[in-house]
């Protein structure tokens with residue numbers, strides 16, 4: 001069971017000033033500890049690598065354009081059973097299908113601009129965290145640096 005997951009608050013949610021509300025849902029209401037966090041702009045190359053499983057999909061170009069359209073907030077979240085718990089909190093990929101009260105239902109605009117990303121497996125969570133964060137950017141509760149791949 002993996003204690004860590006990666007989230008991305010996507011460009012339109014940042015642009016529409018939903019960062020505060022989303023972090024409130026994650027950190028306060030959802031009980032996830034934020035172990036690392038930063039605002040960055042993704043390059044086209046980074047998006048293509050991050051979403052490479054979708055490279056043959058018809059929406060790949062559109063997704064790349066969207067994810068590079070403005071800054072995102074990336075964060076490492078910690079909780080018991082983090083991946084499953086976070087997928088529950090964000091809801092289904094398409095906000096129309098997400099349960100009420102989920103982040104995507106509340107702040108998602110459409111299937112592409114669905115407010116947030118959440119890792120889907122322990123292997124991907126570790127890979128995705130290491131994609132965005134170095135070991136000097138992730139902390140335990142006391143502020144000591146942690147390596148998520150060995151915890």
Ligand code: GDP
Pocket residue numbers: 054059062063092093111112113114116117118120
């Ligand atoms: P997730 O794990 O719930 O984020 O869903 P996926 O791994 O299937 O898709 C990755 C991301 O691609 C989603 O979060 C959306 O931003 C985007 N996406 C998925 N399906 C579609 C689609 O049918 N059309 C468009 N435009 N974007 C999509």
